[in-house]
Amino acid sequence: xxxxxxxxxxxxxxxxxxxxxxxxxxxxxxxxxxxxxxxxxxxxxxxxxxxxxxxxxxxxxxxxxxxxxxxxxxxxxxxxxxxxxxxxxxxxxxxxxxxxxxxxxxxxxxxxxxxxxxxxxxxxxxxxxxxxxxxxxxxxxxxxxxxxxxxxxxxxxxxxxxxxxxxxxxxxxxxxxxxxxxxxxxxxxxxxxxxxxxxxxxxxxxxxxxxxxxxxxxxxxxxxxxxxxxxxxxxxxxxxxxxxxxxxxxxxxxxxxxxxxxxxxxxxxxxxxxxxxxxxxxxxxxxxxxxxxxxxxxxxxxxxxxxxxxxxxxxxxxxxxxxxxxxxxxxxxxxxxxxxxxxxxxxxxxxxxxxxxxxxxxxxxx
Numbered sequence: 001x002x003x004x005x006x007x008x009x010x011x012x013x014x015x016x017x018x019x020x021x022x023x024x025x026x027x028x029x030x031x032x033x034x035x036x037x038x039x040x041x042x043x044x045x046x047x048x049x050x051x052x053x054x055x056x057x058x059x060x061x062x063x064x065x066x067x068x069x070x071x072x073x074x075x076x077x078x079x080x081x082x083x084x085x086x087x088x089x090x091x092x093x094x095x096x097x098x099x100x101x102x103x104x105x106x107x108x109x110x111x112x113x114x115x116x117x118x119x120x121x122x123x124x125x126x127x128x129x130x131x132x133x134x135x136x137x138x139x140x141x142x143x144x145x146x147x148x149x150x151x152x153x154x155x156x157x158x159x160x161x162x163x164x165x166x167x168x169x170x171x172x173x174x175x176x177x178x179x180x181x182x183x184x185x186x187x188x189x190x191x192x193x194x195x196x197x198x199x200x201x202x203x204x205x206x207x208x209x210x211x212x213x214x215x216x217x218x219x220x221x222x223x224x225x226x227x228x229x230x231x232x233x234x235x236x237x238x239x240x241x242x243x244x245x246x247x248x249x250x251x252x253x254x255x256x257x258x259x260x261x262x263x264x265x266x267x268x269x270x271x272x273x274x275x276x277x278x279x280x281x282x283x284x285x286x287x288x289x290x291x292x293x294x295x296x297x298x299x300x301x302x303x304x305x306x307x308x309x310x311x312x313x314x315x316x317x318x319x320x321x322x323x324x325x326x327x328x329x330x331x332x333x334x335x336x337x338x339x340x341x342x343x344x345x346x347x348x349x350x351x352x353x354x355x356x357x358x359x360x361x362x363x364x365x366x
Contacts, residue, residue, distance in 0.1 A: 001027070001028045001029075001087075001129065002025035002026065002027055002028070003025065003026055003028055003035060003039060003040055003043045003129075004022035004023065004024060004025045004043060004055070005023070005024035005025070005026060005035070005039050006022065006023035006024040007020065007021040007022040007023045007024075007055065008021065008054035008055045008056070009021065009022055009046050009054055009055040009077070010052055010053075010054045010077075011073075018073065019073045019076045019077055019080070020077065020080075022055075028040075028129070028132065028133060028136075029136070032133055032136040032137065033137075035133065037113065037130075037133070037134070037137075038057065038058070040129065040130050040133045041059055041061070041113070041130060042055050042056060042057055042058075042059050043055065043129070044059075044061075044084075044088070044114075044116070044127045044129055044130050045059030045060065045061060045062070045116075046059070046081075047080075047081045047084035047085060047088070048061070048062065048063050048064070048081075048085065048116045048125070048127070049062070049064050049081075050064040050065070050066065050067075051066060051067050051070055051074045051075070051077055051078045051081075052074055052077065061115065061116045061117065062116060062117060062118070062119055063116045063117060063118040063119075063123065063125060064118075066078040066081055066082055068082060084129075085125075087128070087129075088125075088127050088128045088129050089125065089126075089128065090128065091128025091129060091131075091132060092126045092127065092128030092131055093128070094128070095128060095131055095132065095135070096126075099135075107131070107134070107135075110134065111126070113130060113134065114126055114127045114128075114130035114131045114134070115127075146183060147180055147183050147184050147187070150176050150179055150180050150183075151180065151188070153176050154173060154176055154177065154180075154193070154196045155196060155199075157169060157172070157173055157196070157200045158200055158203040159200065159201070159203045159204050160203060164204075164249075165240075166201070166204075166209075166236050166237055166239075166240035167237045167240065167241075169200060169201075170197075170233045170236060170237060173193075173196065173197060173200060174229075174233065177193050190228075190229055193229060194220060194229060194232060197229070197232055197233070197236075198213060198216070198217050198220075198232075201213045201236055206243065206248075206249060206250075208239070208243060208248065209236070209239055209240065209243065212235065212236065212239045213236070216232050216235060216236075220232075308321075310342070311326070311338075311341055311342040312337070312338035312340070312341060312342075314328055314340055316328070318345075319342060321342070324344070324345065325344075325345040326342040326343065326344060326345060327342065327343060327344075327345055327346075327347055328340060328341075328342055328343075329341055329342070329343045329347055329349050331349040332349070
């Protein structure tokens with residue numbers, strides 16, 4: 001629903017044939033924080049007023065009868081106002097049945113802000129649009145979402161995300177923290193913020209800064225009164241500036257050096273393993289193509305096939321074995337072992353060989 005913030009709703013002069021002349025509409029659910037109670041009441045009062053009653057900035061919360069049979073623009077305004085009234089009453093009923101009883105009692109204390117009365121009959125109506133606005137003002141759902149996003153930024157902050165620049169990290173985290181305090185005061189304590197500061201600073205790979213942060217944490221744990229947020233930020237920034245000035249900032253810690261060395265060694269072992277695997281595979285292929293000598297020639301045993309013998313003995317272009325159809329592939333050869341092989345029905349040797357080469361290449365890359 002949109003709430004106009006300009007125009008009186010009843011055009012005159014050259015625009016007399018227009019239905020309304022409203023300007024500056026704002027979405028109630030998205031832009032409620034930019035609206036005032038008076039603006040929402042003015043919009044509601046316009047719709048509870050008569051056909052041609054204008055919107056005014058300081059309205060009286062009265063109900064007037066609409067003439068839905070009026071001609072031209074007046075009748076169209078009446079129809080539009082009637083639609084507003086129906087939606088408003090429906091919205092009030094939904095809110096009234098949804099809000100807990102204790103909260104309803106609190107809202108009832110401010111019912112004068114959203115109650116319209118008929119001066120002739122004394123009948124009263126509660127305006128759901130005004131009530132929704134007041135609830136949004138109290139709950140501030142967008143603020144809750146904004147604060148959650150800011151808290152996530154604090155908990156995910158690292159030196160690496162800020163170019164390993166300590167002052168830059170500290171400035172950004174302090175700015176975020178102050179914004180949280182502005183949006184929701186007294187919800188993010190100094191102690192909680194200090195915890196995030198230490199966590200972010202501990203993402204450093206500089207051993208000297210690590211020792212400084214450990215010292216600051218010890219002071220904080222021991223509840224040293226001087227270990228305040230400004231003190232921690234100033235100490236960390238000063239340490240950073242001194243390390244940069246002494247060309248010691250980009251010096252990695254012993255821990256990182258060990259990690260790099262272990263990673264290098266692991267890659268070397270992986271490379272050697274792949275080389276050995278290739279030699280073994282190459283050796284097996286050569287054995288298979290070496291002529292298939294049996295144990296009576298040169299003392300070498302004929303390799304044993306890991307498949308049924310019937311697959312290597314041609315009995316026709318097709319055969320039925322093991323409950324399914326097989327086709328003869330003369331391209332499948334292994335010197336000394338078989339000269340053709342039965343393959344599952346639908347076999348395409350060229351595609352099979354291509355897939356085999358792909359799988360072999362993937363294996364070697366592991």
